[in-house]
Amino acid sequence: MSEPFRFQLQAKDGAARLGAITMPRGTIRTPAFMPVGTAATVKTLTMDQVRGTGADIILGNTYHLMLRPGAERVARLGGLHEFARWPHPILTDSGGFQVMSLATLRKLDEKGVTFRSHIDGAKYEMSPERSIEIQGLLDSDIQMQLDECVALPAAYAEVERAMELSLRWAERCRIAFGDQPGRAMFGIVQGGAEPALRERSALVLKAMDLKGYAVGGLAVGEPQQVMLDMLEVTCPLLPAEKPRYLMGVGTPDDILKSVARGIDMFDCVMPTRAGRHGLAFTRRGRVNLRNARHADDHRPLDEESDCPAARDYSRAYLHHLIRAQESLGAMLLSWNNIAYYQNLMQGIRDAIGSGTFVSHAEKISASWAQGDI
Numbered sequence: 001m002s003e004p005f006r007f008q009l010q011a012k013d014g015a016a017r018l019g020a021i022t023m024p025r026g027t028i029r030t031p032a033f034m035p036v037g038t039a040a041t042v043k044t045l046t047m048d049q050v051r052g053t054g055a056d057i058i059l060g061n062t063y064h065l066m067l068r069p070g071a072e073r074v075a076r077l078g079g080l081h082e083f084a085r086w087p088h089p090i091l092t093d094s095g096g097f098q099v100m101s102l103a104t105l106r107k108l109d110e111k112g113v114t115f116r117s118h119i120d121g122a123k124y125e126m127s128p129e130r131s132i133e134i135q136g137l138l139d140s141d142i143q144m145q146l147d148e149c150v151a152l153p154a155a156y157a158e159v160e161r162a163m164e165l166s167l168r169w170a171e172r173c174r175i176a177f178g179d180q181p182g183r184a185m186f187g188i189v190q191g192g193a194e195p196a197l198r199e200r201s202a203l204v205l206k207a208m209d210l211k212g213y214a215v216g217g218l219a220v221g222e223p224q225q226v227m228l229d230m231l232e233v234t235c236p237l238l239p240a241e242k243p244r245y246l247m248g249v250g251t252p253d254d255i256l257k258s259v260a261r262g263i264d265m266f267d268c269v270m271p272t273r274a275g276r277h278g279l280a281f282t283r284r285g286r287v288n289l290r291n292a293r294h295a296d297d298h299r300p301l302d303e304e305s306d307c308p309a310a311r312d313y314s315r316a317y318l319h320h321l322i323r324a325q326e327s328l329g330a331m332l333l334s335w336n337n338i339a340y341y342q343n344l345m346q347g348i349r350d351a352i353g354s355g356t357f358v359s360h361a362e363k364i365s366a367s368w369a370q371g372d373i
C-alpha cells in the first residue's frame, strides 16, 4: 500500500490551496466540505444521496454515538462505515465540544470531562484516552483530539487555561492514538481571539508532527472578522504540507473567505439544519420556502442543477411540503443544500486549479447579493 495517509498540495492561488488527502477508504479532494452525520446519519438523507452530491467524507460525533447506540455496540456491528453504510472516509469529532454544548451537570478537569447524558441523564466520564478509544471503536478514519473550546468573548486567562489544557490533552491523545496506519489524528489549535495564544497553540501542536491540524475555538459567537483575523494569525504557523480543518464553519461566505486564508476542510450543520427549516441555498442566493410568495411558483430552485431536489420540484410544491411539515420537504431541501455546498466546493477547487480563485469568489458573492429570491 502506498503511504496510508497522504496529503498532496496540487496548486496554490494566493493562500488558497488545492489538494487531496489519500486514505485507504478513499480520496478527499480539498478544499472539502464534510456533511455532518452526527448520529450516524446526515439527517433525512440516504448515504447514496450524500455520495451523489459529491461528498468525499462525512463527519460523525463521538458524544452522540457513545450515548446512543454506544461505541462498543457500533464496534460489534462492524464499525460506523458498516453500520451507516458509508464506505468512504469518516472524520469524528472528539466529544468535548458537544459535551459542553449539550450535556448537563458537566464538569471539566485535568482528567477529562464528566457529564450526564442529555438523553437519559446517565453519568459518563470521558478522558482524552477514552475519546480516542471510542473513535477507534467507531473505526473512524480521522480522529480529533479531545479539547476544550471556550465560547467567545472570554477573558484572556480563561482562554489561556483552556488552550494549555487542550495542549496537554493533545499529547495524551497522541500517545493513546499511537501509530495506526491508514488512520490519522488531528490536533486542534485553540487560543480564542488572542494572537499570542493561537501562536503558542499552533507551534506546540506543530512540534508534535501530527497528520493534520484543526482550527478550533471559532464559530462560537464571534464576529466573522474576528474568525478571519485568527485564521490569518494561525494558518501561516501550521505546516504547509498538512491539511487544515476549520471546525464548525460555515456559511458559503465564511467558506470562501476561509479558503482564501488557507483552510482545506470544513464541516457545518448549516445546510442540513437550514434545509429542515425551509431555507434553500441556490446559485442566485437564499430562498426561504416558508414564504407564501412561493405558493404558486412553478419554477424549480435551479433548473440547471444536477441535483433532482433542485431541478425537478416546483417551489410551490416545496413551499407546500414545508408549510405542511411533511418530512419530504426537509429531505428535499437538505438534499438541495448539501448539493449546493458540494457544487460550491467543486467550483472553488476548479478556480484554485486555474488561478482564478479571487475573481471566482467575487462572482459567487455577487450572485448572492440578489438576496432572498
Ligand SMILES: Nc1ccc2nc(N)nc(O)c2c1
Residues within 6 Å of the ligand: 093, 094, 095, 096, 097, 144, 147, 148, 149, 188, 215, 216, 217, 218, 219, 220, 247, 248, 249
Ligand atoms: N465551532 C466548533 C465546532 C466544533 C468543535 N469541535 C471541537 N472538538 N473543538 C472546537 O473548538 C470546535 C469548534
